Amino acid sequence: MLKKCRRLFSNLAIGLLLLLTMTCREPGAESVDIGWIGALTGQNAAYGSMVRRGTELAVEEVNAAGGINGRPLRILYEDDQLLPQRGVSALRKLISVDRVPLVIQSVGSTVMLAEAPIAEENQVVLISPTCTHDQITYAGEYIFRVAPRDSDQGKVIAEAILERLSLNTAGILYINNAYGAGLKDHFITSFSAHGGEVLTEEAFAEGQTDFRAQLQRIKESGAVAIALLGYYEEAARILRQTRELGLAVRFIGSDGTSNPELIDLAGDAAEGYMATSFGWDYASDDEQTVAFVTKYQERFGVLPPAFAAYGYDGLHIIATALRQAAGLSGPEIKNALLALEPYQGITGEAQFDELGDVHKPFEIFVVRDGVFRH
Amino acid sequence: MLQTFVNGIVAGSVHALVALGFSIIYSTARFFHFAHGAVFTAGAYFFFVSYSICKIPAPLAVAISVAATSGLGLAMNRWIYRPIRRSGGSPLVLLIAALGLLIAVQNLITLIFGHHARSVRSTSVTEGVNILGARITGVQISIVIVSLLLVSLTAFVFRHSRLGRDIRAVAEDPELTVIIGLRTERIIAIVFALGSGTAAVGAILVSFDTDIHPLMGFNALLYATVAVIVGGVGTVWGVYLGGLLLGMAQHFGAWQISTKWQPAIAFLILIIFLLVRPQGFFGQPPKKITV
Numbered sequence: 284m285l286k287k288c289r290r291l292f293s294n295l296a297i298g299l300l301l302l303l304t305m306t307c308r309e310p311g312a313e314s315v316d317i318g319w320i321g322a323l324t325g326q327n328a329a330y331g332s333m334v335r336r337g338t339e340l341a342v343e344e345v346n347a348a349g350g351i352n353g354r355p356l357r358i359l360y361e362d363d364q365l366l367p368q369r370g371v372s373a374l375r376k377l378i379s380v381d382r383v384p385l386v387i388q389s390v391g392s393t394v395m396l397a398e399a400p401i402a403e404e405n406q407v408v409l410i411s412p413t414c415t416h417d418q419i420t421y422a423g424e425y426i427f428r429v430a431p432r433d434s435d436q437g438k439v440i441a442e443a444i445l446e447r448l449s450l451n452t453a454g455i456l457y458i459n460n461a462y463g464a465g466l467k468d469h470f471i472t473s474f475s476a477h478g479g480e481v482l483t484e485e486a487f488a489e490g491q492t493d494f495r496a497q498l499q500r501i502k503e504s505g506a507v508a509i510a511l512l513g514y515y516e517e518a519a520r521i522l523r524q525t526r527e528l529g530l531a532v533r534f535i536g537s538d539g540t541s542n543p544e545l546i547d548l549a550g551d552a553a554e555g556y557m558a559t560s561f562g563w564d565y566a567s568d569d570e571q572t573v574a575f576v577t578k579y580q581e582r583f584g585v586l587p588p589a590f591a592a593y594g595y596d597g598l599h600i601i602a603t604a605l606r607q608a609a610g611l612s613g614p615e616i617k618n619a620l621l622a623l624e625p626y627q628g629i630t631g632e633a634q635f636d637e638l639g640d641v642h643k644p645f646e647i648f649v650v651r652d653g654v655f656r657h
Numbered sequence: 658m659l660q661t662f663v664n665g666i667v668a669g670s671v672h673a674l675v676a677l678g679f680s681i682i683y684s685t686a687r688f689f690h691f692a693h694g695a696v697f698t699a700g701a702y703f704f705f706v707s708y709s710i711c712k713i714p715a716p717l718a719v720a721i722s723v724a725a726t727s728g729l730g731l732a733m734n735r736w737i738y739r740p741i742r743r744s745g746g747s748p749l750v751l752l753i754a755a756l757g758l759l760i761a762v763q764n765l766i767t768l769i770f771g772h773h774a775r776s777v778r779s780t781s782v783t784e785g786v787n788i789l790g791a792r793i794t795g796v797q798i799s800i801v802i803v804s805l806l807l808v809s810l811t812a813f814v815f816r817h818s819r820l821g822r823d824i825r826a827v828a829e830d831p832e833l834t835v836i837i838g839l840r841t842e843r844i845i846a847i848v849f850a851l852g853s854g855t856a857a858v859g860a861i862l863v864s865f866d867t868d869i870h871p872l873m874g875f876n877a878l879l880y881a882t883v884a885v886i887v888g889g890v891g892t893v894w895g896v897y898l899g900g901l902l903l904g905m906a907q908h909f910g911a912w913q914i915s916t917k918w919q920p921a922i923a924f925l926i927l928i929i930f931l932l933v934r935p936q937g938f939f940g941q942p943p944k945k946i947t948v
Contacts (some may be wrong), residue, residue: 324764326872328772415946459917492867495664496911496919516774520867528660528792529784548774548868552782616681 299482306423314357315605318377320398321389325364326490330514331591333414334389335360336583337594340575345602359383365390366506367397374398378405384613385410385601388461389594392416399426407611408620412597413590415538416465420587420638425617427639429597431561436537437469439559441477443535444508447557448649451479454506454532456497456521458513458539459486459551466512466537471516482506487517494521500526507532511558515538517587518556519548526552538645543586546653556650561643563589565653572629589630596628660791662905667797669904671866673897674859676881677808678852678889681815684828684891685848687804688751692733693856694708694878695762700726700857702766706838709777721829723857730853733758734846759875766873774870796865804861804897806814807855812893824848889940898938902926 319338321331338358346355359381361373370391377383378401385408388395392414400424402409410427411419418431435612444453453474457463471481471599483504485497500508511518511534518540525532536558543565546553565576566587573596579587603626605611608619625634633641648655678694703722707713713721737754746754785792815821826834827844834841863873882902890900904921910922930937 324772325768328767332772377856486915486919488920490870490872491920492863492873493664493668495659495668496908497916499660499664499908500916516868516870519774523782523867526782527785527794528786537892544773550776550778550782642746 312654314355315611316357316359316381316383318361318381318383318386319358319389320361320363320370320373320386322365323362326435327365330390333588333590334594336350338593338598340578341595341598351602355600363394365394367394370398371395371401374401377409384408384611385616388414392419395419396422402426408613408616410601412593416461425613427620427635429600429633429641430593431643431645433466436559436645438473438509440470440535441473441479441613443557443647445477445479448507448508448533452482453479453507453508453510454483454501454504455481455510456485458517459488463512470510473587490625491517493518494524498525498530501532502530509534511536511540515542515545519545522549522552524554538589542588542657543655544588546650553650557647559645560589560648563592563647564657566656575629592630596630600626600633659789661908663791663793665905665908666901667800668907669803669901671863672880672884672903673808673861673900674804675856675877676884676896677811678855678898679881680885681848682852685824686845688748689755691755691878692758692762694874695759696726696730696754696853697856697877698766698871698874699729699862700860701873702770704864705775705869707776708795719861722861723854726857727850727854730849734849739842743773763871772871774868776868777864781800796862799864800866803858807858808893808897815893826909836912880923883923886927887930887937889937892939895937895939
């Protein structure tokens with residue numbers, strides 16, 4: 284008797300669960316699902332979360348304007364902690380369980396390069412709004428990005444030192460990962476090609492807090508211009524410790540450091556700091572930009588960093604392609620992305636070349652009166 | 658040279674501040690309380706809330722944060738570790754519980770405050786004082802002095818007070834102390850409160866020197882563990898010297914060899930000590946007991 288009762292209950296429970304999942308799947312028209320992978324926990328959670336915020340704002344706008352040809356757009360978020368092995372399992376899950384035709388890799392070239400072969404094999408579009416590593420260009424026909432290459436960035440930083448600061452010697456302070464080390468090599472290539480000489484190369488680890496050993500070696504090398512290749516949290520600490528040590532050097536930072544929060548963290552030590560950015564100028568008076576900045580500030584209480592703006596533009600570009608695609612399979616979306624007309628977003632104009640790259644110029648921004656300005 | 662020396666002393670003092678609490682808890686309760694890293698982070702965030710958000714004057718904010726952090730350490734002991742000890746859990750079980758606590762508390766802090774770094778400093782960044790060509794900031798001078806003071810005070814209490822004697826007795830043989838009528842659990846609780854309090858002091862100083870981050874305790878704890886093993890488990894001054902040696906090695910190593918290897922230097926030292934002198938600088942070699 285007891286056994287029978289138990290079986291009845293478990294059957295009922297399963298039935299109820301099935302009913303529940305079925306009703307959850309049907310909120311009016313069937314949604315168009317796409318995947319999203321990024322660091323939402325762990326040491327680098329800040330970077331994934333910035334892109335996610337921008338993405339969320341864009342999804343709301345897309346759905347308010349009728350979604351994808353009448354069907355709502357839905358994003359399935361997965362966390363990779365910026366670790367390649369986690370990214371790979373997240374991608375496998377999105378492809379085999381959720382059967383999405385397109386996945387956004389929010390940040391992390393290293394993760395994206397590990398995922399690329401799987402996306403290729405399954406004919407699923409893998410697209411990133413921020414990844415700048417050069418190898419991504421040749422990672423496959425389903426691999427896209429709405430960001431320029433690091434070799435361009437290395438060149439812009441080298442030119443800034445040679446022309447803006449009129450110096451032909453420099454030091455390098457780089458984060459010891461694929462992004463920092465790759466960018467360092469591109470910088471050295473460009474700088475040496477223009478007759479510059481690199482006096483010292485100093486590395487630091489992700490999440491490091493004490494940079495005094497690195498700064499001491501820079502001081503002894505005699506370098507005055509320093510290429511700072513890393514992210515904003517470490518960069519803010521470096522700027523403060525440089526000031527405290529009384530070092531008179533000028534930094535030119537990579538795009539990972541150009542974030543308004545750097546100024547909050549470093550205070551007045553950030554004044555005069557230069558950093559590259561591709562297309563994002565939160566101080567611009569462009570109508571579209573102002574609208575985004577206002578919306579972002581109202582929602583999240585802070586100024587939008589570049590990564591949020593890239594996430595926002597990236598999603599709008601994807602939505603445009605999804606609307607124009609002949610169908611919602613990977614190959615059809617890929618063709619729609621390649622055929623896209625130039626898209627004018629808040630981070631400038633974007634159009635994919637045959638390799639799935641866009642060509643946005645890197646520009647130098649300077650901190651003046653507590654704001655990154657052109 | 659002098660600047661590197663100063664940098665090494667400052668870094669070493671920070672290691673010692675974190676290691677001090679970790680070490681006295683280890684020597685009394687006999688397990689690696691890895692959640693000490695989360696206690697350290699919590700100390701910084703208690704201070705951030707009271708000083709930067711609630712705008713409480715600094716001395717009072719320090720007192721509140723130290724008290725709250727001690728309370729957190731006590732709570733971990735009372736509701737997690739003590740039940741495990743009572744049900745006869747081995748040090749390995751306690752260590753795994755501690756790792757779980759570390760992850761849970763770190764993520765809780767992230768959930769509340771977000772995953773980005775925050776600053777408690779509001780004044781402008783100024784050049785440090787020049788001492789014979791080496792620069793050192795006021796905060797760094799405080800770090801060096803406070804860590805020396807706390808270590809001396811702890812050493813004094815351990816050596817010359819009744820509490821210190823009781824703690825040493827529990828560390829030596831918990832079962833025997835029960836037999837002679839000491840309340841072992843009460844002494845362990847006091848040690849958790851004191852150890853967590855010192856971590857809060859360290860965290861507050863670090864937050865003024867750099868900034869605060871939900872995962873700041875993890876690296877701090879890694880280095881503290883190395884400092885404890887190098888200095889010798891259970892010796893207060895040994896831990897201090899272990900911290901200093903580690904700080905010096907990191908800065909002189911990076912200066913002389915390459916900054917690329919800076920994170921590896923700490924662990925190289927750990928491996929060398931484990932191979933050559935596992936009891937650390939001042940630790941006693943393990944006794945061989947035959948029954």
